[in-house]
Amino acid sequence: MLVRSILASYSRLLAGISLALLAIALAGCNEIAAEKVVPSRPVLVATVHYEAESPERSFVGTIKPRVETDMGFRVPGKVARRLVEVGQTVDVGQPLATLDEVDLKLQAEQAEAEFRAATGVLAQAAAAEQRAKDLRAKGWTTDAQLDQSRAAADEARARLNRAERSVELTNNSLSYATLVADTRGVVTATLIDAGQVVASGQTAVRVARFAEKEAVVAIPETLVGRAKDGVASVTLWSEPDRKYAAKLREIAPAADPATRTYLAKFSLPDAGENVSLGMTATLTLADPLTERVARLPLSALFSEGGDPSLYTVDAQGEVALKPVVVKSYESNDVVISGGVDEGAKVVVLGVQKLDPAQKVRVVSSLSF
Missing domain, CATH: 2.40.30.170 (Efflux pump adaptor protein, beta barrel domain)
Structure with a gap:
C-alpha cells in the first residue's frame, strides 16, 4: 500500500510538471506570433491629377x-399700325409696321396726272415739229420756226421723262409705307406706336438676325x-x-x-x-502650348541621394517607389511632369520612415 501511494503521488507530480511546461511553451509561441504580426501603417495619400501648367x-x-439692325421707314409719315412685339420671330418680307397712306396716294395720283399731261403735250409738240419739217422741206417756212418746233418737242420729251420718274418715285414711296423685314430674326426693340409721326430713317423696330x-x-x-x-x-x-x-x-x-x-x-x-x-x-x-503637370505637397517627395521619387499605394495597401520628373519647386508644392499615372495615389506624409515591404492603410485621401 505504501508503494502504491508513493507511485500515485509521483504520477500526479509528473502530470503537474508536464502541464506547467506545456503552458510555458504555449505562452512562448503566442509571444513569437505576436512579435511576427506587424500592424499595417496608416498613411495619408493624395490623388495625382494632371492639368495645364497655365490654368484655364x-x-x-x-x-x-x-448683326442687329435698326429698321426704319424710308419716308416720313404717321404710324398707322405696329404689327410686331418684342421677342417675336419674323421672316423675310414680313410686315413690321405701316404708315398712313393718304398723303402718299395723293402724291402718286398727282404724279399720274402729270404723266398724262406730259404725254399729251409731247404728242402736240411732236406733231408741230413734223409739220414744221414738212413745210421747211417745201420752202414755206423758215429755219427759225423749225428750230422753235424742235425745241418745244425736246422740252415735251424731257417733261414726259420727268413725269415717268415721278410716277416711279411716288409708287416706291407708297410701297415704303409698309416696313418689312429683310432677314429672318427676332424683334429686340420696338420704338414706335400707332399715331406717332416719324421722320425718314428714324429707328422703328430693331431686329437681331x-x-x-x-x-x-x-x-x-x-x-x-x-x-x-x-x-x-x-x-x-x-x-x-x-x-x-x-x-x-x-x-x-x-x-x-x-x-x-x-x-x-x-x-x-x-x-x-x-x-x-x-x-x-x-x-x-x-493656352495650347502649355505642358500638363501635377502639383503635390513637398512632403510627398522622397529623395536620399538619388532621383526624386514618390511612394504609390495600390488597392491592396502595397507601396512602390517610383521616380518622377520634377518640373519645378514651389513654396509648399512640387510640380511634376511625369513618372506616375493620372489618378494614382501617393503617400504625402512620413515617406522618409516608410518601409516598402510594409503594407499601409489609407486613412485619408486628398486631391491635388
Missing part, C-alpha cells in the same frame, strides 16, 4: 447676335494675348455639359476706362436654335 481662365459673357451668334465678354489686359492666340470654348449655364467652339472675331482697340477691360466678341459657328439671345455663357481660354 473663365469669364462670364452674354450671347448676342452678330439669326444668321450668326456670338459671346461677348470683358477680357482683362493681362489675357489679351491669350484671347488672340489661345483656344476658346463656350458653355451655357442652361447646358453646362456641352461645349461650343468659339473664335475671336473682334476685340476692342482700347480698354474700358472704368473697368480697364477689353470688350471681346467670339463667334459661335456651331450655335443652333437652342442657343437663345441673352443667355448667360462662360467663356474658357486655354
Whole structure:
C-alpha cells in the first residue's frame, strides 16, 4: 500500500510538471506570433491629377447676335399700325409696321396726272415739229420756226421723262409705307406706336438676325494675348455639359476706362436654335502650348541621394517607389511632369520612415 501511494503521488507530480511546461511553451509561441504580426501603417495619400501648367481662365459673357439692325421707314409719315412685339420671330418680307397712306396716294395720283399731261403735250409738240419739217422741206417756212418746233418737242420729251420718274418715285414711296423685314430674326426693340409721326430713317423696330451668334465678354489686359492666340470654348449655364467652339472675331482697340477691360466678341459657328439671345455663357481660354503637370505637397517627395521619387499605394495597401520628373519647386508644392499615372495615389506624409515591404492603410485621401 505504501508503494502504491508513493507511485500515485509521483504520477500526479509528473502530470503537474508536464502541464506547467506545456503552458510555458504555449505562452512562448503566442509571444513569437505576436512579435511576427506587424500592424499595417496608416498613411495619408493624395490623388495625382494632371492639368495645364497655365490654368484655364473663365469669364462670364452674354450671347448676342452678330448683326442687329435698326429698321426704319424710308419716308416720313404717321404710324398707322405696329404689327410686331418684342421677342417675336419674323421672316423675310414680313410686315413690321405701316404708315398712313393718304398723303402718299395723293402724291402718286398727282404724279399720274402729270404723266398724262406730259404725254399729251409731247404728242402736240411732236406733231408741230413734223409739220414744221414738212413745210421747211417745201420752202414755206423758215429755219427759225423749225428750230422753235424742235425745241418745244425736246422740252415735251424731257417733261414726259420727268413725269415717268415721278410716277416711279411716288409708287416706291407708297410701297415704303409698309416696313418689312429683310432677314429672318427676332424683334429686340420696338420704338414706335400707332399715331406717332416719324421722320425718314428714324429707328422703328430693331431686329437681331439669326444668321450668326456670338459671346461677348470683358477680357482683362493681362489675357489679351491669350484671347488672340489661345483656344476658346463656350458653355451655357442652361447646358453646362456641352461645349461650343468659339473664335475671336473682334476685340476692342482700347480698354474700358472704368473697368480697364477689353470688350471681346467670339463667334459661335456651331450655335443652333437652342442657343437663345441673352443667355448667360462662360467663356474658357486655354493656352495650347502649355505642358500638363501635377502639383503635390513637398512632403510627398522622397529623395536620399538619388532621383526624386514618390511612394504609390495600390488597392491592396502595397507601396512602390517610383521616380518622377520634377518640373519645378514651389513654396509648399512640387510640380511634376511625369513618372506616375493620372489618378494614382501617393503617400504625402512620413515617406522618409516608410518601409516598402510594409503594407499601409489609407486613412485619408486628398486631391491635388
